[in-house]
Amino acid sequence: MDKDKIDKKDHILDVAEKVFSDLGFDGASTRMISGEAGVNMAMLNYYFGSKEGLFLAIFERKISSFQTLLQNIGNDENMSSWDKLAKCIDNYVDRIIVNNCFQKLINREMSMNKRSDLSDKITQILMVNVLEIKKILDEGIKNGSFFKDIDTQLVIASIFGTKNYIINTPNISSLILGHDIRDEKFLEEHLKPRIKIYMKRLLKAYLMNDNDNTK
Amino acid sequence: MDKDKIDKKDHILDVAEKVFSDLGFDGASTRMISGEAGVNMAMLNYYFGSKEGLFLAIFERKISSFQTLLQNIGNDENMSSWDKLAKCIDNYVDRIIVNNCFQKLINREMSMNKRSDLSDKITQILMVNVLEIKKILDEGIKNGSFFKDIDTQLVIASIFGTKNYIINTPNISSLILGHDIRDEKFLEEHLKPRIKIYMKRLLKAYLMNDNDNTK
DNA sequence: TTTAGCTAATCAATCGTTTGATTAATTTTG
């Protein structure tokens, strides 16, 4: 049946995403992925053509959910610049933490020095979110919400970098936090709201010099 | 000659460091490395025992410079907690930006989910710097220099994460900054001091609620 | 002669991929 076929492909993609993110593209073997997914090895080539085709398919599947991540927040006329930024952070943390194994995959690919269509494609997608935040920051400076001499570009690096650090170096951040961050429950119930609160306090202090700890 | 041997080993390590950081541990082959270095393949095993031994040797060579990176700052009795932290940031940015290809290597390895002696070793090394900063932050809270309700653990993630983001995603951060960050001159003369200033303002605002822009 | 440095040749293991055969499902034909 057609539906079963799609489900099966989806299942392979789920497994492959996990294995690739754990071991890297070169570190993961097709035998490993097919074995983990419980399908015959040949099915990977049958469905996706090649190992690289499988890798690409993982990205194709996720592109849409990333393109709409932060957009349309900046266009709301009824929100202050700070509220927009706060909402961006909430959205971003919510969205990214659940897709953390895919995020690791992206970041590892981006750190490679090889030029490829995939790298360019990922860059383009990630820049949408970057520019959205930049727009809000610039607007906030213009309307006096934020200090005029803030380093907009490095603020962006801090926003994305803080989250990336936690996700990309699970061994380190688990030691820092005193809890295995691969624990989904801990992540969802504890870490996620904590990161939201922290990021907002950090940014508010820097952008507005107002360390309001009640919010 | 003994000196030639050492030079040769060092040369192999230089080449291997570059190849590993470009292609990852699994993506780089021993033939590739030996070919690039202009030595016989068997020499890698002769000198370093194995591919992993070679990989480890790259780290061994750098360990000393990393272990002494931040230590002894925290023990200075004549410095305020803030000055210690500020000095840590200066040292860290100075040291890390020049070794950025080695840094990418470390971060890529750390984002893998495979348990290995190497991962444990790197974790151990990186934790030295982490704990040094944590010590300073805790001390600062204790003596009243910093707010008592700051999120120490996530501050650490921001310090290391901001820098990692810039180094690990050169394509993105180049677009953000409007300049190729692989340009050594730009990095050294412009970005490095800028990151120092930014990080200190950001942290001061959050930790001390004092956005003193003159420092 | 002895020994450390070095090399070409080769090892078994694993890689991604392909093959031909088999089964299940669907369509066409009589």
Added chain:
DNA sequence: CAAAATTAATCAAACGATTGATTAGCTAAA
């Protein structure tokens, strides 16, 4: 409708290539 033909999905087995590692033998210096 039933039988035959066709297509799609799946499998075990094997492919050639490449992997990291080892071997035995060579070279040059002490």
